[in-house]
Amino acid sequence: xxxxxxxxxxxxxxxxxxxxxxVFISERRIAAIGKAPQGFVAEQVIDATGLIVIPGLVDxxxxxxxxxxxxxATLESEMLAAVAGGVTSLxxxxxxxPPLDEPGLVxxxxxxxxxxxxxxVFPVGALTYGLKGEELTEMIELTxxxxxxxxxxxxxxxxxxxxxxxxxxxxxxxxxxxxxPQDSFLARDGVAHDxxxxxxxxxxxxxxxxxxxxxxxxxxxxxxIGVTLHICRIxxxxxxxxxxxxxxxxxxxTCDVSMNHVHLTEMDIGYFDANCHLSPPLRxxxxxEALRAGLLDGTIDAVCSNHSPVDDDAKQxxxxxxxxxATGIELLLPLVLKWAEQEKVPLLEAxxxxxxxxxxxLGQNVGxxxxxxxxxxxxxNPETNWKVEPAALKSQGKNTPFNGYEMRGRVCHTLLDGxxxxxx
Amino acid sequence: xRNPQLNTNGELQHLLTTEGLPVAIIRDILDxxxxxLVAAEEREVKKIPLLHGKSVFNLxxxxxxxxxxxxxxxxxxxSADVVNLNIGSSSTSKGETLLDTVDNLCAMHADMFVxxxxxxxxxxxxxxxxxxxxxxxxxxxxxxxxxTQALLDMYTIRNFKKExxxxxxxxxxxxxxxxxxxxxxxxxSTLGVPEIRVIAPKTLLPKMVENLGVRVYHDMETGLQxxxxxMMLRLQNxxxxxxxxxxxxxxxxxxxxxxxxxALAKEDAIVxxxxxxxxxxxxxxxxxxxxxxxxLPQVTFGIAVRMAVMSMLAGVKV
Numbered sequence: 001x002x003x004x005x006x007x008x009x010x011x012x013x014x015x016x017x018x019x020x021x022x023v024f025i026s027e028r029r030i031a032a033i034g035k036a037p038q039g040f041v042a043e044q045v046i047d048a049t050g051l052i053v054i055p056g057l058v059d060x061x062x063x064x065x066x067x068x069x070x071x072x073a074t075l076e077s078e079m080l081a082a083v084a085g086g087v088t089s090l091x092x093x094x095x096x097x098p099p100l101d102e103p104g105l106v107x108x109x110x111x112x113x114x115x116x117x118x119x120x121v122f123p124v125g126a127l128t129y130g131l132k133g134e135e136l137t138e139m140i141e142l143t144x145x146x147x148x149x150x151x152x153x154x155x156x157x158x159x160x161x162x163x164x165x166x167x168x169x170x171x172x173x174x175x176x177x178x179x180x181p182q183d184s185f186l187a188r189d190g191v192a193h194d195x196x197x198x199x200x201x202x203x204x205x206x207x208x209x210x211x212x213x214x215x216x217x218x219x220x221x222x223x224x225i226g227v228t229l230h231i232c233r234i235x236x237x238x239x240x241x242x243x244x245x246x247x248x249x250x251x252x253x254t255c256d257v258s259m260n261h262v263h264l265t266e267m268d269i270g271y272f273d274a275n276c277h278l279s280p281p282l283r284x285x286x287x288x289e290a291l292r293a294g295l296l297d298g299t300i301d302a303v304c305s306n307h308s309p310v311d312d313d314a315k316q317x318x319x320x321x322x323x324x325x326a327t328g329i330e331l332l333l334p335l336v337l338k339w340a341e342q343e344k345v346p347l348l349e350a351x352x353x354x355x356x357x358x359x360x361x362l363g364q365n366v367g368x369x370x371x372x373x374x375x376x377x378x379x380x381n382p383e384t385n386w387k388v389e390p391a392a393l394k395s396q397g398k399n400t401p402f403n404g405y406e407m408r409g410r411v412c413h414t415l416l417d418g419x420x421x422x423x424x
Numbered sequence: 425x426r427n428p429q430l431n432t433n434g435e436l437q438h439l440l441t442t443e444g445l446p447v448a449i450i451r452d453i454l455d456x457x458x459x460x461l462v463a464a465e466e467r468e469v470k471k472i473p474l475l476h477g478k479s480v481f482n483l484x485x486x487x488x489x490x491x492x493x494x495x496x497x498x499x500x501x502x503s504a505d506v507v508n509l510n511i512g513s514s515s516t517s518k519g520e521t522l523l524d525t526v527d528n529l530c531a532m533h534a535d536m537f538v539x540x541x542x543x544x545x546x547x548x549x550x551x552x553x554x555x556x557x558x559x560x561x562x563x564x565x566x567x568x569x570x571x572t573q574a575l576l577d578m579y580t581i582r583n584f585k586k587e588x589x590x591x592x593x594x595x596x597x598x599x600x601x602x603x604x605x606x607x608x609x610x611x612x613s614t615l616g617v618p619e620i621r622v623i624a625p626k627t628l629l630p631k632m633v634e635n636l637g638v639r640v641y642h643d644m645e646t647g648l649q650x651x652x653x654x655m656m657l658r659l660q661n662x663x664x665x666x667x668x669x670x671x672x673x674x675x676x677x678x679x680x681x682x683x684x685x686x687a688l689a690k691e692d693a694i695v696x697x698x699x700x701x702x703x704x705x706x707x708x709x710x711x712x713x714x715x716x717x718x719x720l721p722q723v724t725f726g727i728a729v730r731m732a733v734m735s736m737l738a739g740v741k742v
Contacts, residue, residue, distance in 0.1 A: 195632055196632045196635050198630070199630040199632055199633055199636065200606070201544055202568035202603060202606055203566075207631070272545030317521075318522070318543035318544070318545045318566075319549075320545070321543055
């Protein structure tokens with residue numbers, strides 16, 4: 001179908017475009033920008049007057065909870081949440097039950113996602129069997145099945161020799177290794193940042209050194225092996241500084257941060273708000289400012305939602321017993337807009353953190369609106385003010401630390417492959 | 425965020441922590457305690473009918489015979505009906521959730537819950553979920569707070585020292601895991617104690633503890649100099665397994681309260697302990713039973729303090 005998106009402000013970070021230009025879609029791809037191609041007859045015109053047209057967002061950490069945790073969320077609920085949030089590509093960590101360590105599981109997931117046809121799903125495979133950190137998974141098979149990177153999700157890889165060999169093996173075939181730096185011994189039993197708030201509230205703590213010691217090992221091994229290393233969910237000022245230094249030294253390392261950590265700190269735990277029980281933990285104000293600075297100067301390449309829907313029963317418990325995680329994929333765009341507004345970052349720059357940058361981390365030809373590209377598009381109204389009400393979220397997970405927050409900017413259309421998959 | 429312990433009139437709705445507890449409420453509790461103690465001495469019949477017809481549920485998710493008993497005695501002296509539940513050994517092990525347990529007890533028309541739980545924040549969690557006419561008293565939640573213990577300690581200090589504004593207080597031992605220490609520190613600060621010290625090895629101190637308003641010492645010799653009040657903390661045996669300390673013997677050698685060390689404090693210093701004591705681990709028997717010790721009066725005051733808190737929550741004017 002031929003679609004014309006008319007009169008919108010087009011922002012495409014990859015191509016450096018921020019201008020009022022129409023988008024012409026034909027045969028599921030971007031046919032032209034600005035001027036209609038010859039003979040183009042629009043079968044549908046989307047009037048985007050006053051709206052902003054951007055590439056569909058790419059979220060590199062969104063848990064869909066399938067297989068195994070269907071009581072927390074399903075592909076149906078979470079992919080609807082994704083497109084409601086303007087996300088058209090997402091990658092899901094392998095911490096399902098069973099973990100994504102078998103090609104069959106990955107194929108099944110891809111197949112189910114394809115049938116729903118709402119959002120592209122790029123699974124991240126398990127680096128080791130069962131995420132146990134002992135034996136390597138069949139990375140070639142998993143890649144053939146559709147995995148775009150390999151990770152341990154939130155599990156630490158304690159055995160450094162296994163970690164080194166996993167990196168070596170992945171490097172052999174040019175596979176991406178995505179690791180979350182957290183030393184499991186230093187973080188043991190911890191539920192909050194080792195700082196003022198945990199001390200006051202008497203919460204078992206996770207010190208910053210749990211992140212930095214693990215990160216030091218990862219960077220050192222990556223330097224030795226030359227693997228394509230991506231650091232997931234950096235949370236501390238010291239961690240950001242280490243990544244910055246490594247990049248300056250020429251190491252090919254990339255890094256992401258969760259949207260929660262760009263906006264919240266340990267102080268948001270308040271009187272034991274379990275919605276703020278997250279992994280990694282919310283850290284100090286100083287850490288948050290360093291994360292924001294890192295995001296601005298490019299040390300941190302991308303922002304993700306770290307969408308982790310949790311069932312209500314698992315959250316209705318005292319802080320430490322409540323399961324870590326929050327829903328977030330529907331809040332990714334407004335929270336990026338909020339960050340941009342607060343830090344006075346031009347939208348062209350800010351939106352690269354959720355479009356082209358994460359697309360490059362995945363090595364996928366998405367996240368941009370070049371002529372010929374997939375017509376994956378998000379159209380939003382930058383002036384719509386709305387309030388986060390958990391019951392109104394599409395995600396099956398209703399727990400969010402942003403409950404009751406005022407947001408500005410709301411998705412009105414999401415297109416996947418040239419088809420409108422969400423509209424409001 | 426509104427202080428979850430107070431109702432919209434600023435009156436005590438729940439007693440969850442001493443942090444953020446207005447000084448007027450603390451003083452009121454201490455004054456009530458005083459009245460109850462006088463009454464107990466003057467009257468032959470110990471019971472007073474202030475909570476007659478009210479139901480107090482002791483919800484103990486963690487075992488504690490002593491604390492539970494003092495709450496039970498306090499409630500019974502106020503003529504309340506008391507139900508003791510050791511949940512550690514009943515419903516949660518059958519798979520019932522904490523909230524279901526609380527909901528069920530609310531349906532039995534509980535007026536007050538006395539909660540002991542191994543998780544920090546459990547009392548706040550329960551307080552958030554009960555009906556507005558139900559009151560929650562935190563009898564110890566994880567490492568977070570043990571407000572009635574701290575209040576009885578404040579009563580003890582006031583009883584022996586009269587004022588707070590001229591005191592130097594040292595808290596000694598496992599501050600990291602201690603709900604008692606946290607509650608003591610907040611209460612002492614609120615009451616205007618100018619110098620609060622903590623004395624412990626680095627493994628037993630939480631990060632940024634000085635932000636709670638305390639001075640940190642790592643040895644008894646300097647830390648005990650000229651203090652008016654010595655507050656000992658109990659050292660749990662399991663601390664030796666977590667690589668926090670090498671042995672009880674070495675701990676006693678460096679941090680045990682002995683006569684010689686106590687001599688560094690002021691001549692009229694008092695020695696306190698929340699119990700149960702480990703003699704020969706954190707405190708020498710000669711100190712525990714010595715002239716400076718006020719450990720047994722603490723226990724007596726403990727019942728009156730809990731009566732004071734319960735009567736205040738029940739809205740009784742004294």
